[in-house]
Amino acid sequence: MDLKDKLIASFMAFENNVDIDHPVHDVRSEAMKNFETKGFPSKKEEAWKYTSLNKLQKIDFSIFPKEENALEYKDVKKYFLHEIDTYKIVFIDGIYSSFLSETTHDGVDICLMSSALTKPMYKQVIDVYFNKVASKEESLTTLNTAFSREGAYIYIPKNKMPKKPVEIIHFSTGNEASLLVQPRNLIIAEENAELQVIERHQSLTSNEVLTNSVTEIFAAKNAIVDYYKVQNDVSTASLIDNTYIDQKDTSVVKVHTFSFGGKLTRNNLNFYQNGQHIDSTMKGVTILGEKQHVDHHTLVHHIEPNCESHQDYKGIYGENSTGVFNGKIIVDKIAQKTNAFQQNNNILISDKATINTKPQLEIFADDVKCSHGCTIGQLDEDALFYLQSRGIPKKEARALLMYAFANNVLESVRIPELKTRINKLIATKLGVRLGFDL
């Protein structure tokens, strides 16, 4: 049975375990219909031209984990940003781990989607926000919606800010030979609220994992949301990340994506600017080797006037790795005085590595500032010689130049400990012994 059929069959089993009279289930059923019609995207579709899911579909994934699994904190501590205190929403093989988590209801809600989707006290919020910005057409998103049951739920009321950042971590233990997990996150920052989130997926064995995740983020007037995605998984873990962001007037949302690992990673990052004077920022550092593949698909839809968007993606591709950057910017006719910037710079350090990069601009307003640029290059020989002439060996000089190339994307990271971590990760990935402290 192929994966699509298996999913369709599993949906019936899934229905036995959820409240099918709850209004959310109508949303699920609708979504399932869409997925049944569309199935998995194929390379024939323009948006999937360079990323094939064929091989993944041949794997016999378990759709539900067999049993709950426990982990000792000391064994997984290194995957947490343990240098600082954080709220934690932790899942093991898709199942919530209260043992590893630290949630709160103290003025803000940092807890579980499974509660939000079932308990009456959340019903009003769910009615207003659930599945409201996520696509009802895109097949993988609808697949996730159909099976939506668990994930992170964060609600920050007006004028509030949680005391510390939130970490959302998904571990997979390899308890199943191959596992599909579909986390569903809902994040709401009301007027003037502020929030920082770090999301990470980590497989602990070499068993196959496929994560098809959907995150909806709503930033109301004046809200500030910083979202950091750390993608440094093992080479048998694949991730399809579908993130949808709805922004209102003068809100500021920044998403940083650090892609350093995994087998196949697809990031669908979608911003919708439903207000004025909005700032949307997308930054990415991608450093790949082996046969790793990362595909960044970004979309910024400028719907109203006087907004800005900034995109800065840097990629370093070694060995047989492949990268894709497709950045789409839509500026509606009424969205005058839009400033939209997009930059994608890549360095290929192996003859066998490839990158496909493409801006896609659809601009219907006439008074806009729009700039985009993609570069694909090797390291600058003159810069290399300059460093070598000061006694820095070629290998280190190369690494230092790559480090410097990637590093400036981190300027906007507002959690210093995270910045240090990422800096070190970049240094390790590049095999560089930095002669200085980070």
Next chain:
Amino acid sequence: MLKINDLHAKVEDKDILKGINLEVNAGEVHAIMGPNGSGKSTLAAVIAGKEEFEVTQGSVVLDGEDLEDAAPEERAHKGVFLSFQYPVEIPGVSVTNFMKTAINESRKARGLEDMPANEMLKLIREKSEMLEIDRKFLSRSLNEGFSGGEKKRNEIFQMAMLEPKLAILDETDSGLDIDALRIVANGVNKLKSKENAVIVITHYQRLLEYIVPDFVHVLHDGKIVKSGGKELALELEEKGYDWIKNEAVV
């Protein structure tokens, strides 16, 4: 210390150096002058080991050792330093971090541990004060957005930090204002000793009033066509290069 024998070098099938002979001993200052495009920077880059230039004949020998197979960093570890005519901008690496990396890599090559942080700080403070460089400057990205003069001063700061045996200053004076020229030249003079040597590439006599050369060489079309004492520089300033070019043809 440095012996260059019948050195020929080319880039992309273009012969640039066409038989250079030069001997530099410890304690000496040599000036190299010559018209634009005569090959001065090429000579400097070949000594420093730039791979883009292919040595087709002859040799560069440092302390009795042929440098033919030595990578640029190995030459640096042996004490060669090149102050670039056009220092390269490296966004994302601060001057301080760059110097720390350079010094510790050189120490590693000599089997030494990293320099302790407080010693490093002291050294940076001492050398930046000598060259009157603002500390804030050192946390900026290397050469990025530096003015022409700032870049040159920063090159000499690096030289002061690395204390090379053989320093080649390629037009370090160009871009410096009068005060900066004095500060930089004083810095170079303070670093001078009986154990090291300096090759100064310049177009102007003025720098040579501060850094007084023992020998002046004129490079023309890839060859040293005339050598003399410091008075040769004065003569060139007065008469230009034509008389030497004519002499060379004869």
